[in-house]
Amino acid sequence: MADPIVHMENITKHFGPVIALNGVSFDVKAGECHCLLGDNGAGKSTFIKTMSGVHKPTSGEIMFEGRKMNFASPRDAMEAGIATVYQDLAMIPLMSVTRNFWMGREPKKGFFIDFDKANSTTMSEMKKMGINLRSPDQAVGTLSGGERQTVAIARAVYFGAKVLILDEPTSALGVRQTSNVLATVDRVRKSGIGVVFITHNVRHAMAVGDRFTVLNRGKTLGTAARGEITPEELQDLMAGGQEMAQLEGSLGGTV
Amino acid sequence: MSDNGNGDGGALAAGGPDDERIKKTGGLRQWLIRPELGGIVGVIAVFIFFGVLAGDSGMFNAQGIMNWSQISAQFMIIAVGACMLMVAGEFDLSVGSMIGFAGISIAMFGVVWGWPMWVAILITFAICMGVGAINGVIVVRTGLPSFIVTLAFLFILRGFTIFIPQTVENRTIIGGIEEAAEGDWLAAVFNTDLAGWLFRWLADIGVVDTFSRGTRAGEPVISGIPMLIVWAFVLVIIGHVVLTRTRFGNWIFAVGGDAQAARYVGVPVDRVKIIMFMTTAFCATVFACVQVFEFGSAAADRGILKEFEAIIAVVIGGALLTGGYGSVVGAALGALIFGVVQQGLFFADVESSLFRVFLGVILLFAVILNTYIRRIITGER
Ligand SMILES: Nc1ncnc2c1ncn2[C@@H]1O[C@H](COP(=O)(O)OP(=O)(O)OP(=O)(O)O)[C@@H](O)[C@H]1O
């Protein structure tokens, strides 16, 4: 099997007295979607923030394409090819789709932004992701949640991400928008990018995941490949086993 | 799970120009949400108003036009800085004090201490932009609202502006600048009238009046286009182009729209904000230079309340107080409205204190209109 693009070994992260991560190992390979599951507060966001250079791990190693890396800033990680779509998206609602898409890397023609190129590329990249924009001047604030996710994903892919991290991209979305985002994830994976997909929805994970890692209270409970684990087992793992099975019984299997 | 897929998922599914979920709104709405709309409407309104009220008072002959153009140009110079800073999500309340401070600084170096005027001007620009940078550094390092930080500098600068000439010269008004600036190349950049030939020609064909008495009898009453107006136009054009056409302009919008999001994608947020504070200081210093060389003196009480006038012009011009949205051209229109109304009331012989009433009322209207426009753009409900 192919070598992982990113390999995180035994990562710990302390915030003062809080132990957010307590020895987490994780890797992602090209063309796979590795789902990171866990309940609220399990440490998922903290973990991917160490991967994307926002936090420095207290201890542990980050290997990128076989080399040990020490990201000083999100910028470093981005340059290496790790793109992150955060829970809060990093989009500026008052600005147009084009301006958001190119933010920080605006194409230039002499002194000025090359708006012809910027607009047409934005339109065509969005089309590849299955979204027909009304106009590239449309403010991001007028897009739906799913559309915004897709702009953020399209942006990362266009700028040559090797690893794409998505922090709960589907948590605020309705049914149809969720399936659109999942379809986008599938498309991105097939293009050879390694996707880290964070969710606490087992069904969403099952829909696109190749491997599944469950985090609980800052620790990995194990990694399983697709087909090795059932959705029920995954659900139990996330909730810490036992109680969930009982709860599920009393709710009649509706969770 | 909350279902928010009910109202706004249209373009995702079908998309394209034929999407049944998109109302046909056409160009009108596009035009309505431009930030300059309020300014354009306002300009038309004040011209009609004073055209009727003061049409035959001389407000619209060559001299009258030159009069309110100069006042407007003054407002424009400080509005450009205030606008770009507000788009970047910050305020500068120290602009007025900075104007007084810069004027005194030029007079101290250039007159009292007798340095060449161009040196005095350059030093003053350096000091003032340095103070702007300090404002900016404090704001980005402490995360305090710029409202508070620059309020502190409003007092600090004004204090020094009075203290320094009072201690050194025992007075707070310093004259003699005209003589000291005689023949100075840099002073001329702030105080020359351009295209005098044009106005002599206009006087010859009778469009512009000539002086009938005094030492300048026979010369046209307007000797040329003052550098003040040139500065205003140049700053507005540069500001507009930088903001709308360049990468740096994109970052200014981003920093004011959502600093954290901008940071995530690698925009140097702190640097952008500090540069904007320095730009505001630059504009205030330009204002001070023009004023000092026109009056031939500097006084410690110059520039009072200018910061608010700049902010109001910017808001009339469609910028959001919350940052991330605005237009330099809009701000310039706001400044034009200011100049026309202030001088129009004078020409129409209306009590000038009513100007303040007008300011308050138009500020309220502008803010309400802008909030409404914001909802349209962002689709907030
Ligand atoms: N900057 C911080 N300072 C202190 N504690 C923090 C910080 N960031 C996270 N934590 C703590 O670390 C733990 C893990 O948080 P994290 O945001 O990673 O959870 P999560 O798995 O992403 O949860 P969710 O599903 O709600 O997004 C929490 O207990 C949180 O309070």
Ligand SMILES: [Mg+2]
């Ligand atoms: Mg999280």
